[in-house]
Amino acid sequence: xxxxQQLYDSPLATAIRESDNLFPILQTFHILGTxxxxxxxxVVDLRLLNVAxxxxxxxxxxxxxxxxxxxxxxxxxxxxxxxxxxxxxxIYGNVFLRxxxxxxxxxxxxxxxxxxxxxxxxxxxxxxxxxxxAARVFALLSLLLWSAVIxxxxxxxxx
Amino acid sequence: xxxxxFMWLGRTSVGTALQQSTAxxxxxxxxxxxxxxxxxxxxxxxxLTVLGRVLKTTAPETVFRxxxxxxxxxxxxxxxxxxxxxxxxPYKYYTNPLFPLKLGLLxxxxxxxxxxxxxxxxxxxxxxxxxxxxxxxxxxxxxGRWLGLI
Amino acid sequence: MRFSYPxxxxxxLVVGAGVAQAHHSFSAMYDATKPVRLVGKLSKVxxxxxxxxxxxxxxxxxGKVTTxxxxxxxxGALSRRGFNKTDIKVGDTLIVDxxxxxSGGKIIDARRVTLPNGRVVSGGTPGDGGPQDSVPTxxxxxx
Numbered sequence: 001x002x003x004x005q006q007l008y009d010s011p012l013a014t015a016i017r018e019s020d021n022l023f024p025i026l027q028t029f030h031i032l033g034t035x036x037x038x039x040x041x042x043v044v045d046l047r048l049l050n051v052a053x054x055x056x057x058x059x060x061x062x063x064x065x066x067x068x069x070x071x072x073x074x075x076x077x078x079x080x081x082x083x084x085x086x087x088x089x090x091i092y093g094n095v096f097l098r099x100x101x102x103x104x105x106x107x108x109x110x111x112x113x114x115x116x117x118x119x120x121x122x123x124x125x126x127x128x129x130x131x132x133x134a135a136r137v138f139a140l141l142s143l144l145l146w147s148a149v150i151x152x153x154x155x156x157x158x159x
Numbered sequence: 160x161x162x163x164x165f166m167w168l169g170r171t172s173v174g175t176a177l178q179q180s181t182a183x184x185x186x187x188x189x190x191x192x193x194x195x196x197x198x199x200x201x202x203x204x205x206x207l208t209v210l211g212r213v214l215k216t217t218a219p220e221t222v223f224r225x226x227x228x229x230x231x232x233x234x235x236x237x238x239x240x241x242x243x244x245x246x247x248x249p250y251k252y253y254t255n256p257l258f259p260l261k262l263g264l265l266x267x268x269x270x271x272x273x274x275x276x277x278x279x280x281x282x283x284x285x286x287x288x289x290x291x292x293x294x295x296x297x298x299x300x301x302x303g304r305w306l307g308l309i
Numbered sequence: 310m311r312f313s314y315p316x317x318x319x320x321x322l323v324v325g326a327g328v329a330q331a332h333h334s335f336s337a338m339y340d341a342t343k344p345v346r347l348v349g350k351l352s353k354v355x356x357x358x359x360x361x362x363x364x365x366x367x368x369x370x371x372g373k374v375t376t377x378x379x380x381x382x383x384x385g386a387l388s389r390r391g392f393n394k395t396d397i398k399v400g401d402t403l404i405v406d407x408x409x410x411x412s413g414g415k416i417i418d419a420r421r422v423t424l425p426n427g428r429v430v431s432g433g434t435p436g437d438g439g440p441q442d443s444v445p446t447x448x449x450x451x452x
Contacts, residue, residue: 018358024308040203052229053221053225087358147193157185178337184337
């Protein structure tokens with residue numbers, strides 16, 4: 001039996017899949033987590049693009065919102081993982097599910113790459129600084145990738 | 160009369176187009192989710208600032224002012240995409256008891272945010288309004304999700 | 310008694326108002342102009358989220374058996390409207406009314422399910438404007 005089928009048949013995944021309310025509750029957390037994760041990331045990206053909060057130091061904005069971003073990410077990881085497990089065998093072949101997972105990996109890689117490179121420099125920047133091109137590229141990619149994750153996620157149900 | 164408005168929405172060209180198109184309907188829902196994420200994100204960051212949890216070195220008035228264009232623009236998109244979704248299936252929303260509840264909560268939520276924006280100078284009042292705002296906005300999202308599940 | 314499949318009921322009897330009604334993705338996925346009544350033996354049931362599935366083996370007048378899938382709402386929505394997992398079992402003969410999937414496959418959305426004891430339950434989301442969509446009313450007339 002494939003790994004995906006084993007996951008699908010597991011007691012936890014089955015219980016969630018056949019539940020009256022647990023599945024919808026996980027879906028509800030998934031949308032609330034989206035707001036927490038994407039919302040806080042978007043604010044940081046807007047600062048890096050010099051579109052909002054221009055008087056605030058970019059690192060101060062990012063560090064201040066980071067705990068909320070982490071909570072959002074935890075909610076998404078748990079709800080997303082459980083929702084995936086409950087449907088895994090059925091949606092594994094879905095092109096939008098595959099696209100979403102790929103885009104999610106790219107979005108996370110973008111964050112990690114940004115934090116290990118350009119971000120190290122911006123920690124020295126104060127307010128009224130127009131971030132360097134590299135920072136803007138990371139921020140634009142971030143907005144596009146996370147938006148694409150949301151859109152492909154929604155399309156799974158229809159195709 | 161209200162039923163007539165719902166039915167009219169269903170007969171608009173947008174409504175009939177979305178009734179025919181799977182991709183169109185899915186895209187409209189996706190736009191609704193993107194827009195509500197911007198609205199929700201703005202509300203979350205603004206209220207957490209009032210509650211002293213984030214952006215502690217920035218004045219709440221500044222945070223509200225900076226987020227305002229995004230909040231307003233996204234709210235317009237939420238409303239437009241929402242109406243398109245209703246046009247794609249008017250009878251469902253007309254007969255669903257959660258729909259008027261969601262709209263009512265949305266009106267309260269938008270009002271709370273507007274009031275809070277003007278009361279940021281009084282911390283005790285502002286903090287209570289921020290908590291109320293978070294609760295009501297969360298309820299809008301929850302009600303929206305459960306619309307199709309009852 | 311055998312039933313030809315699928316018995317397509319005249320749109321006037323089933324669809325009702327004539328305006329294309331829809332529920333969340335109904336109109337995007339199913340054709341409101343193609344009502345279908347399936348009568349067959351339940352060969353498999355998936356009482357699952359986000360949608361339940363009932364597989365019926367439908368016998369045509371020439372004896373050929375075809376399996377049709379009927380997509381219903383999730384377990385929570387079904388049980389809230391009086392349709393529970395224990396109401397059906399493999400081997401039961403069910404009558405399922407719905408609309409044909411636009412994809413062209415042997416799939417309908419399970420809007421109304423007539424159980425072996427004659428009780429009629431809703432398989433889908435209420436308020437669609439479809440036939441007896443939200444509340445089980447009287448038992449369906451004997452075929």
